[in-house]
Amino acid sequence: MILARTKLQCRECKKEYESSFRYVCDECFGPLDVKYDFPQISAQTFAGREKTYWRYFEMLPIEDKTNIISIGAGMTPLVRAENLGKELGLDKLYIKNDSVNPTFSFKDRPAGVAVSKARELGLSAVGCASTGNLASATAAHAARGGFPCHVFAPGDLEMAKITQALSYGANYIAINGTYDDANRIAAQVGDSRGIGIVNINLRSHYVEGSKTLAYEVAEQLDWQIPDHLVVPVGSGAMLNAICKGFEELEQIGLTSDVSGMHMNAAQPRGCAPVVDAFQNNSKVIPVEHPDTVAKSLAIGDPGDGRYVLKRLAQYNGYADMANDSEILDAILLLARTEGIFTEPAGGVSVSVLKKLVEQGKIARDDTVVCYITGNGLKATESIMSVLPKPEIMQADIGKISAVVK
Numbered sequence: 022m023i024l025a026r027t028k029l030q031c032r033e034c035k036k037e038y039e040s041s042f043r044y045v046c047d048e049c050f051g052p053l054d055v056k057y058d059f060p061q062i063s064a065q066t067f068a069g070r071e072k073t074y075w076r077y078f079e080m081l082p083i084e085d086k087t088n089i090i091s092i093g094a095g096m097t098p099l100v101r102a103e104n105l106g107k108e109l110g111l112d113k114l115y116i117k118n119d120s121v122n123p124t125f126s127f128k129d130r131p132a133g134v135a136v137s138k139a140r141e142l143g144l145s146a147v148g149c150a151s152t153g154n155l156a157s158a159t160a161a162h163a164a165r166g167g168f169p170c171h172v173f174a175p176g177d178l179e180m181a182k183i184t185q186a187l188s189y190g191a192n193y194i195a196i197n198g199t200y201d202d203a204n205r206i207a208a209q210v211g212d213s214r215g216i217g218i219v220n221i222n223l224r225s226h227y228v229e230g231s232k233t234l235a236y237e238v239a240e241q242l243d244w245q246i247p248d249h250l251v252v253p254v255g256s257g258a259m260l261n262a263i264c265k266g267f268e269e270l271e272q273i274g275l276t277s278d279v280s281g282m283h284m285n286a287a288q289p290r291g292c293a294p295v296v297d298a299f300q301n302n303s304k305v306i307p308v309e310h311p312d313t314v315a316k317s318l319a320i321g322d323p324g325d326g327r328y329v330l331k332r333l334a335q336y337n338g339y340a341d342m343a344n345d346s347e348i349l350d351a352i353l354l355l356a357r358t359e360g361i362f363t364e365p366a367g368g369v370s371v372s373v374l375k376k377l378v379e380q381g382k383i384a385r386d387d388t389v390v391c392y393i394t395g396n397g398l399k400a401t402e403s404i405m406s407v408l409p410k411p412e413i414m415q416a417d418i419g420k421i422s423a424v425v426k
C-alpha cells in the first residue's frame with residue numbers, strides 16, 4: 022500500500038516497518054505498535070458522526086473504509102454514578118459501561134478492528150485465544166464479515182460465553198488446560214495455517230480498538246482528562262491501549278496534558294501477577310494455575326504485564342486485587358446502586374476502586390472513571406451463588422401478600 026497512513030513500530034528498539042501481517046520485531050522480538058500520520062483533526066471532526074467507535078476512523082489502523090466490519094459497537098454510556106459515588110465517598114464518579122456492546126463486552130472494540138484488518142490484509146480465516154468474551158466478539162465480527170472463525174479457549178468457561186460463540190458459528194476448540202495453554206496452541210495454528218489470530222498475530226491492530234475506550238471517555242467528558250481511571254487487567258493490552266489513546270489525543274491537540282492522570286490496575290486475587298509485581302516491586306511472575314471467579318481475567322502469563330507496570334509508574338497509578346467474595350459483593354453493589362449488571366471482571370474494578378478510596382489514594386473531589394468491561398448475564402452461575410433462590414409459591418393472594426412487605 023503506497024499511501025498508507027500507518028506504520029508499525031517496535032515498542033522496544035523503535036525500528037519501523039510497513040504495515041503488514043507481522044507483529045514482532047525482527048531485530049529484538051519486541052511487540053509492534055501502530056504509528057500514525059494523523060491528519061488535521063478537531064473535536065468537530067467527530068461531532069455528529071455515527072455512534073460507534075468507528076467515528077474515530079482517522080485514528081484507527083484501517084486504510085480503506087470499505088474494509089470495516091462493524092456490528093455497531095462502541096459509544097457506550099459514560100454514566101454519572103451518583104449513588105455509587107455516595108456509597109464510596111466520591112463526588113465525581115463515572116462508570117464507562119462497556120457491558121452493553123453488541124456481544125456484551127469491550128472485546129467488540131479490539132476484535133472489530135482486528136477482523137477488519139484481516140479483511141484488509143486479504144486473510145481467509147480468523148480466530149482467537151480467549152478467556153471467554155473475545156470468542157464471542159471475534160465470532161460475531163467473523164460472521165458479519167463472512168470469515169470462518171476458530172476459537173481456542175480453556176475448557177472451564179461460563180456456559181453463556183460458550184453458547185454465544187457457538188451461536189455465531191465459531192469452531193470452538195475447548196482445551197483441557199489454562200488460557201496460556203490455549204494461547205500457545207492458537208499461536209502455532211495461526212502461524213502454520215495463515216489464520217489471523219486477532220489477539221496474537223493481529224495483536225498490533227487488535228489493541229488499537231481498545232484505545233477508543235480513551236477517546237470516548239474524553240469526548241464524553243468534553244475533552245477533559247479524568248484524575249483517576251480504574252481498569253481491569255488480564256493480558257494488560259486494554260490498559261496499555263487506553264494510555265496510548267489519551268496520549269494520541271494530546272498529540273493531536275484535542276486534550277491538554279495527560280501526564281497528570283492516574284492509571285490504576287485491578288486484578289482478581291486468584292490471578293494477580295501484575296498486582297503482585299507492583300506491590301513487591303518485582304518482575305511479573307506468571308501464575309501457573311489461576312483460580313478466580315473472574316474468568317475473563319484469568320491470564321496467568323500476561324503478554325503486556327510488564328508494560329502495565331511501566332504505565333502505572335508513568336501515570337502515578339496503583340494496583341490492587343479483590344478476592345472472590347469481594348468481587349461478587351461489588352457486582353451487587355454496582356447493580357443495586359446504579360442498575361448496571363456486570364460480570365466478575367467489573368466486580369474487580371468496583372472492588373478495587375472501593376479499596377483505593379478507603380486507602381486515601383483517590384480523593385473525594387477527584388474525577389474518577391471506572392471501566393466496566395463485561396455483562397453480568399455472561400456469568401450468572403457465579404453471581405447466583407450469592408443470591409437467594411426464589412421459592413416457588415402457589416398463586417394464592419393470601420400467602421403472597423405475606424411476603425410483599
Ligand SMILES: *Cc1c(COP(=O)(O)O)cnc(C)c1O
Binds near residue numbers: 126254
Ligand atoms: C479480556 C477482558 C478484560 C481484560 O483485558 P486485557 O486486555 O486482557 O487486559 C477485562 N474485562 C473483560 C470483561 C474482558 O473480557
Ligand SMILES: [Zn+2]
Binds near residue numbers: 036046049051
Ligand atoms: Zn525491536
